[in-house]
Amino acid sequence: MTVDLPLIWAGLLAFAVFAYVVMDGFDLGIGILFPTLAPGDERDKAMNSVAPVWDGNETWLVLGGGGMMAAFPLAYSIILPALYAPIIAMLLGLIFRGVAFEFRSRNPRHRAFWELAFTGGSLVAALAQGITLGALLQGVTVAGRAYGGGWWEWLSPFSLLTGVSLVIGYALLGSTWLVMKSEGAMQAHARRMAGRLGAGTVACIVLVSAATPFLKHRYAERWFAMPNVLFTAQIPLLVALGAVLFFLSLRKGYERWPFLLALGLFGLSFAGLGVSIFPDIVPGAVSIQEAAAPAASLSFMLAGAAIIIPIILAYTSYAYWVFRGKVGEEGYH
Amino acid sequence: MHLDAVLLARLQFAFTIAWHIIFPAFTIGLASYLAVLEGLWLATGRAAFDVLYRFWVKIFALSFGMGVVSGVVMSYEFGTNWSVFAAKASPAIGPMLGFEVLTAFFLEASFLGVMLFGRQKVGKALHFLATCIVALGTLSSAFWIISANSWMQHPVAFMMDERGRFIVTDWAKAIFSPTMPLRFVHMVLAAYLSTALVVGAASAFMLLKRPGQAESRIALRMAIGMALVVAPLQLLVGDAAGKQVAEVQPAKLAAIEAFWDTKGHQAFNVIAWPDRGVQANRFALAVPELGSWITHGRADAVVTGLKDVGVRNQPPVAVVFWAFRIMVGLGVLMILEGVAGAVLWLTGRLDRTKLFLAFATLMGPAGFMAVIAGWTTAEVGRQPYVVYGWLRTADAVAPVGPAQVSVSLLAFLVVYAVVFCVGALYILRMMAEGPAPLAKPPPPDRAPGSPMAAAPTEDLP
Numbered sequence: 001m002t003v004d005l006p007l008i009w010a011g012l013l014a015f016a017v018f019a020y021v022v023m024d025g026f027d028l029g030i031g032i033l034f035p036t037l038a039p040g041d042e043r044d045k046a047m048n049s050v051a052p053v054w055d056g057n058e059t060w061l062v063l064g065g066g067g068m069m070a071a072f073p074l075a076y077s078i079i080l081p082a083l084y085a086p087i088i089a090m091l092l093g094l095i096f097r098g099v100a101f102e103f104r105s106r107n108p109r110h111r112a113f114w115e116l117a118f119t120g121g122s123l124v125a126a127l128a129q130g131i132t133l134g135a136l137l138q139g140v141t142v143a144g145r146a147y148g149g150g151w152w153e154w155l156s157p158f159s160l161l162t163g164v165s166l167v168i169g170y171a172l173l174g175s176t177w178l179v180m181k182s183e184g185a186m187q188a189h190a191r192r193m194a195g196r197l198g199a200g201t202v203a204c205i206v207l208v209s210a211a212t213p214f215l216k217h218r219y220a221e222r223w224f225a226m227p228n229v230l231f232t233a234q235i236p237l238l239v240a241l242g243a244v245l246f247f248l249s250l251r252k253g254y255e256r257w258p259f260l261l262a263l264g265l266f267g268l269s270f271a272g273l274g275v276s277i278f279p280d281i282v283p284g285a286v287s288i289q290e291a292a293a294p295a296a297s298l299s300f301m302l303a304g305a306a307i308i309i310p311i312i313l314a315y316t317s318y319a320y321w322v323f324r325g326k327v328g329e330e331g332y333h
Numbered sequence: 334m335h336l337d338a339v340l341l342a343r344l345q346f347a348f349t350i351a352w353h354i355i356f357p358a359f360t361i362g363l364a365s366y367l368a369v370l371e372g373l374w375l376a377t378g379r380a381a382f383d384v385l386y387r388f389w390v391k392i393f394a395l396s397f398g399m400g401v402v403s404g405v406v407m408s409y410e411f412g413t414n415w416s417v418f419a420a421k422a423s424p425a426i427g428p429m430l431g432f433e434v435l436t437a438f439f440l441e442a443s444f445l446g447v448m449l450f451g452r453q454k455v456g457k458a459l460h461f462l463a464t465c466i467v468a469l470g471t472l473s474s475a476f477w478i479i480s481a482n483s484w485m486q487h488p489v490a491f492m493m494d495e496r497g498r499f500i501v502t503d504w505a506k507a508i509f510s511p512t513m514p515l516r517f518v519h520m521v522l523a524a525y526l527s528t529a530l531v532v533g534a535a536s537a538f539m540l541l542k543r544p545g546q547a548e549s550r551i552a553l554r555m556a557i558g559m560a561l562v563v564a565p566l567q568l569l570v571g572d573a574a575g576k577q578v579a580e581v582q583p584a585k586l587a588a589i590e591a592f593w594d595t596k597g598h599q600a601f602n603v604i605a606w607p608d609r610g611v612q613a614n615r616f617a618l619a620v621p622e623l624g625s626w627i628t629h630g631r632a633d634a635v636v637t638g639l640k641d642v643g644v645r646n647q648p649p650v651a652v653v654f655w656a657f658r659i660m661v662g663l664g665v666l667m668i669l670e671g672v673a674g675a676v677l678w679l680t681g682r683l684d685r686t687k688l689f690l691a692f693a694t695l696m697g698p699a700g701f702m703a704v705i706a707g708w709t710t711a712e713v714g715r716q717p718y719v720v721y722g723w724l725r726t727a728d729a730v731a732p733v734g735p736a737q738v739s740v741s742l743l744a745f746l747v748v749y750a751v752v753f754c755v756g757a758l759y760i761l762r763m764m765a766e767g768p769a770p771l772a773k774p775p776p777p778d779r780a781p782g783s784p785m786a787a788a789p790t791e792d793l794p
Contacts (some may be wrong), residue, residue, distance in 0.1 A: 037339065052446030055401055059438045065408045066434045069419055070427025073498075077420035080412025081731045087413055088741045091406045092748050098402035099752055102395045107758040119547055145496075146732050294500045296423045302669050308435040312443075319443040 005299060006292035009071040010281065012305060016067055018270050020060035021129075022173065022263050027054045029174020031097050031122025033169060033193060034115060042186050043115065048182040049327040051101055051235055056092070058188055070301060074145060075281040075291040080146040082140040083154050090128035097121030123167060130166030134137055136277065138215050142285040158211055162278050165204035169266065172197040176259035179250075181327045187255075194258055195250055199264075202243045209236065212276055219276045232275055236258030239268050339730045341738040342414040345745060347712075349406055351705050352749050356400030358704045361391045361475055361521065362528025364468035366555075367448075371461050380770075384548050388768035389532070392760055394449050399756050401442070402748075410432075414738065415719075418729035422720055425491055425499040425507060426481040433477035441470035472521065479520055483513035485720050486711070487581045496794040499720065512581060515574045522567045523707065526667060527700025529559035533670070534697025537690040546766040550684060553693070557678060560671030568664055578714075579628045582721060583637035584646060585714035588653035590624055591617070594638040599624030604658070605648040612640055648716040656709035663703040670696055 027050040037043045050057075069076045080087055100118035104111055131154060138158050141149030175197055178190035213220035223232045242264045249257035277283050281291045292298065345621060374382035375381055408430070411419045445464040455463070461684045490506035491499045533556030539549035579586045586592075591607040591614055592599055601623035606615040622632040629636065639647050670693060677683040719726045 028713045048450075052450045054440035055398075056439065057444055058401065059434065059442045062405055062408050062438055063431075063434045065405075065412070066427070066430050069408075069411060069423045069433040073420045073423040073427060076412045076423070076783060077416035077731070080409060080419075081416050081733050084413050084733055084737050084741070087409055088744065091409060092744060094405055095402040095748055095752055098400055098405075099756060102398045103756065103759065106395075106762075108583065110755075146416065148732075151734070293424045293427065294494065294498065295430050296500055296502070299503075300504050304428075304432055305435060308432075312435065312439045315443050316439070319446050322447055322454050 005295055005302065006071075006288050008302060009067075009206045009292065009298055010288045011069050012309075013064065013071060013252070014270075014274065015059055018267070020057070020064055021270070022266055023057035023060060023267070024054070025170045026050070026173035026177040026259075027057055028097070028122045029170040030177065031100075031118050031174075032126060033174050033178070033190075034119045034122075036189070036193060037186070042182075042189075045186065045327050046178060047101065047104065047180060049178070053100075053146070053319060054101065056319060061094075071293055071298060072281055072291040073293055075286055078140065078142055078145075078147050078282055078286065079136065082149060083135055084151070086128040086131045086135070087152055090125045090132070093124030093128060095121065095122040097125065122170075124169045127163040130163035131155075131159045133166065133273075134162030136160070137212065137273075137283060139284045140282060142282065158215065161204075161211065162208055165201075165208055168197055168200040168204055169269075172201045172262050173259070173266070176262045180255050180259050183326055191250060191258075194262075195247070198243070198246055198250065198258075198262070201265060202239075205239060205265070207210065208269075209272065218284065222275055231261045234332050235268055235272050235275065239265060242268060247268045262326045337735040338351050338733060338738055341735055341742055342733075343726065344491075345414060345738060345742045346410060348749070349403065349410060349745055351394060352753055353400070353403040354405060354704055354708060355701045356403060357471070357474065357599075358527045358701060359396050359523045359531065359612050360393060360400055361471040361524035362526075363389060363396065363531075364464070364471045365525065366528055366532065368461075368464045368468045369555075371464050375457060375461055381548050382552055384768050384770055385552055388548070390449065392538050392763055394445075395756060395760055395763075397441075397445060399753055403753070406745075412731070414731050414733065415729050415740075416731035418719055419722065421497050421724060422485070422731075424502050426484060428504075429477050429481040429484070429508065433474055433481075433500070437470045437474035440473070441467050443554065444470070465533050472703070473534065475520055475524070475788055476517055480508050480510070480513050482711075483510045484508075486639075486715055488720055488723060493723070499723070512574070512577045515570060515577060519567070519574050519742060521702050522563050522570060525559060526563050526567060527704060529556045529563065530667065530670075530696050530698075531698040532556045532589050533560065533674075534694045536639070536769075537693035538764065539767040540684055541690050541694065542765075543767070545684065546767060548770070552768075553674075553683070554678060556693075556729045557671060557726075559673035560667055561675045562668040562671075564664065564671045568668065571661075571664070576628065576630075579636070582715060583643040584639065584648060585653065585711075585730065587637055587639045587642070588648045588650045588714050589657045589710060589787050590628065590636075591650060591654045592636055592638045593625065593640050595635065595641045596638065597625060597633045597635045598622050599628070599636045601627055602654075605654060607654050608646070609647060609650055612644070618713040647718065648714050653710055653714040656706045656713065660703045660710060663699045663706070666696065666699060667703075 028222055030046050034043060034046065037046055065076075065207065068079075096117040097119075098121070100114045100121065104114040104118065134156070135154035138156060140147060141153060172194060175190045175194040179187055179194055182190060201214060213223055222228060242261055246261040249261055279287050279289070281288045345597050367386060370382050370386040370389070373379070374386060395470045405542065411423075444463040444466040447460065448467055451463065452460050484507055487510055488499065489510050490503040491501050494500050532552050536549040536553035536556060539546050540553065542550075575586070575589070578589070588607075590599070591602045591605045593607075593613055598621070600617075600619035600621045602614065602617045602619045605617035605619075607613075608615050625634040625636055628634070639650065673689060674693065677689055684687070715721050717725050717727065719729045
């Protein structure tokens with residue numbers, strides 16, 4: 001049996017992207033929700049609840065980018081020029097919200113500005129990531145081995161829809177994270193927000209799912225043709241089940257389940273994306289196999305990754321465990 | 334039209350990486366310094382080390398945050414602006430950068446959280462371990478990035494496939510390419526020196542403002558000790574690295590020294606006005622014979638001149654020539670600071686010699702300036718290639734138009750100017766306030782009556 005290195009790397013990369021989406025998702029979500037929190041104590045607590053982990057969360061984005069460059073250089077060299085504007089916007093957004101963690105507590109007179117930067121940066125980054133996803137799904141023009149489209153190709157009603165959807169989805173993750181980490185009035189507020197954002201997220205999932213089959217004939221085939229449909233139909237069914245459980249858990253006053261079920265909804269949406277895109281990496285243009293780096297590179301990296309990624313997961317879990325429980329007063333110096 | 338996009342993309346990369354390198358250069362050194370401070374505190378129990386740790390860890394957190402966000406930009410810029418480079422060279426350098434993420438970034442990011450916020454939660458020993466792990470992570474990051482860059486400067490152990498991709502045939506040889514070990518040492522020493530100069534400057538400034546400030550006296554002495562040992566060492570390492578350049582990148586060496594003709598008994602140009610237009614130095618202040626001797630250790634050594642590599646393959650000479658001289662000049666000043674500081678320390682005049690304290694304060698940014706000048710020498714000197722001898726920079730650029738690159742360049746200029754200048758101001762303000770002695774001293778960890786209990790806590794060496 002031969003080892004399908006490109007397929008393994010596609011799996012690893014998908015894992016890195018998913019890890020990024022859910023982990024940075026909730027801390028970007030907190031940035032998006034920030035203006036709805038009471039200035040002072042509530043905002044401090046929200047910030048402190050993610051301060052020890054946001055940096056590690058964002059590292060998954062570097063792994064996603066670096067991993068794609070290393071394992072699928074062709075895809076990297078097509079996708080990034082194609083999505084030039086949203087990628088640059090995302091990077092700039094991440095700069096503002098990243099420095100805001102430290103800068104916010106440096107000078108009381110500048111606080112309002114850096115809180116605005118925190119929210120604005122988070123919002124722009126989330127929107128740009130969603131647009132990137134939508135633009136990829138609707139397809140990018142490839143000429144030869146390079147991007148061959150125009151500069152506004154990424155912009156469409158569909159990509160804007162996915163952009164807004166991701167903003168709402170991240171805000172959902174952020175609000176359920178706060179339900180888990182906060183108490184009292186702040187928790188009640190987070191719970192109310194989670195209810196609304198949960199409804200918004202489910203609506204977005206429905207809209208994006210309904211629009212996707214119309215983008216490319218191939219997507220419709222993958223979802224609706226027999227016998228695929230027997231498998232693919234499970235995904236919307238599970239989304240419906242997950243949504244019901246989510247609202248129940250919220251109403252019953254559970255603290256952890258809303259977050260976990262929101263993660264579940266993200267997981268199912270991600271699986272749905274996989275169904276649409278696989279076995280391509282640039283949908284409709286370049287397959288995983290075509291884009292892959294030579295075996296010499298993939299096998300060398302895999303040997304390292306197989307050892308290091310479990311270690312990373314172990315100490316990341318440890319870091320989360322150290323800061324488990326409700327967020328307290330300790331935080332920014 | 335095409336050239337414009339290349340030039341703009343190069344400007345953008347130069348601008349973003351020059352800002353970025355300041356933060357790693359600082360945090361590599363500062364992480365190790367913090368580990369030393371915390372280790373000393375745990376070993377001696379002297380509160381002064383704890384005060385210094387708490388002071389510098391805040392500055393570390395700020396710098397590290399800026400390093401992270403400016404670093405994320407780099408990992409995507411390869412694709413947005415240099416996609417052809419990415420497609421061809423990443424089978425070789427991609428895994429090295431990948432290992433940087435896996436062995437350095439995750440390590441730093443995860444344990445930084447514990448280091449900054451976990452002191453009450455994990456206990457002293459684990460907290461110290463977290464600090465050490467962060468320091469190790471910064472060094473690992475330097476290792477991989479130097480490895481990737483050294484391979485690009487002097488590609489080895491590869492073959493090229495039919496798509497023009499670089500396929501590595503021996504990873505050990507590619508990672509430890511011939512110039513890599515010395516360049517790694519050169520970079521780490523540069524980071525340590527830069528940090529020592531910043532610590533020295535902040536402490537000297539504090540002593541000018543509040544003479545006798547206890548913690549600043551300790552920190553200034555630590556900084557001087559570092560400069561005294563590392564600055565001369567750096568000169569030797571740099572010289573050895575330069576001799577390797579002479580071997581593997583003769584055109585870069587010729588640009589560094591503004592040699593135009595290939596010959597023995599090259600004169601050493603102390604200062605010069607090299608002009609590619611006339612293929613000569615319009616003006617030079619030169620020492621006969623010294624050029625061959627410095628670059629090859631013998632006055633009769635034949636050294637390649639720029640005319641021999643052809644105009645098409647010449648780097649921008651003046652930039653390389655002057656960047657190198659700025660780096661070396663600053664290095665000499667650092668040696669001076671180390672030696673002068675040590676002499677004053679030994680003669681007991683260190684804390685009252687205002688001239689020296691002012692000099693040390695002014696030297697604060699010298700390390701960063703030298704780092705940027707050094708990298709300018711290395712990166713401009715290897716032009717017109719991005720993978721030396723194999724892939725020209727002009728052929729590596731992404732199919733993006735000048736308009737897109739201009740707009741993003743402008744955005745980066747504005748955002749970096751605002752964000753990082755404000756960040757630098759916050760850091761300067763913290764330095765101006767100085768280390769704050771603990772409001773109430775923490776209860777001593779030593780058992781009463783033990784020998785250590787009698788030891789003074791706030792005393793000085």
